[in-house]
Amino acid sequence: MNTSQSLAERARLVMPGGVSHELRYKTPHPVYFTRAKGAEKWDANGKRYIDFKLGAASQILGHAHPEIAAAVAAQMGRMPYTGDCHPLEVEWAEWLNRLFPSAERVRFTGSGTESTMLALRLGRAHSRRDKVLRIDGHFHGWHDMLIKGAKPGTTTVPSLGVPQAVCDLTVVAPPDLDAIAALLDSDPQIGTVFVEASGANYGSVPLPEGFLQGIRALADQSGHVLIFDEVITGLRWSPGGRQARDGVVPDLTTLAKAVTGGLPGGAVVGKAEIMELLNPGETRDGLSPPVSHKGTFNAAPMVAAGAIKAMEILSAGDVQTHADAMAARLRDGFNAVFGDLEVQALAYGDSSTCHIYFGGTSIDGLDAATIRKTPPAIVKGLRDGLLERGVDFMSFTSCVTGLPHTPDLIDEAVEHFRGTLSALIRGGVLQ
């Protein structure tokens, strides 16, 4: 029996659906991976894949980067984790302070989801208002407070177990500055505004031109706390994220993935005035610290050691330039395949991403629900066909690139994409 199949059978007996993350679920079963190096990975049967998932966009330097692996191994032998203050967290925070324009202060967290939870708590505490405005389809992790609106075009409670009362505090808006201004005007309880800095799902739904500048101006006028979620864009769009690239500085920024060198963890960075609410030496309303935050593994030394190495490498900017060029080559290759096979589809994307829209040759003027609605048969056919040929995308119809992608790997992947699409056309899945 196929090793992945037998592992999946064991997994289903001890893990719900056999998975640790709902997006890893796959029928008839997921592929199980045992080894990864650079931009390649190998499954439990030894089959090799070109990887455009790169650890859910966390491994921009590629899998098992030798300098990060060495830094983590050395720290493992020296002091993996004691639950104390340590010099590496100071050095890591200083890196973020230099790289991110908004980072006057830094607080480390356990994940991207924890970062957005903490940033929202800070937004509420500073604004003294409970409601948050978030943009349709933007993703900010899986917690109760920002899950409403994560599925494009929906405002219903998206999961059992999420109280309606919590969802009532979340206002979902389209990425339209006039609509947002009207909502902010009409609802005095909104105090915080959350934006995925790329637009929804690392730019699969790009923000309108000037949107970040516009929302900064709106927040300034009305005194709202503006938070950019740069969990994916941070260190990927530029060494200082989208905010440094586009010159728009939020009040708070949420970070994870590349910012930890691809290791578990995250960070919130932002204005001293707001971040100092976390200072246990401060008292407000009789509370010290005014905003409470804990977390056993925040800034764990093993993670900090790898993260500092990643900051050293990523701060120069040439990794991002290379990754962007590889993504452009991938997009061009996919678009050439669409042209050759006469498929009405578009490969597009900012920075080191590539997204595919199967509904036509332009996404101009389309909303998130339309852009993200690829027929399930195409999504499944594409994913299965690519996996069969040894290519793995990040999710559904999106890819990310990184340092270890080479022109040869990109061209090889484009040929597998051509083979997959040809098979889908022959099978009648794609017109």
Ligand SMILES: Cc1ncc(COP(=O)(O)O)c(C=O)c1O
């Ligand atoms: C923009 C964004 N914010 C937050 C998160 C949540 O991060 P994590 O999966 O580390 O909890 C993600 C995860 O993909 C993300 O893409």
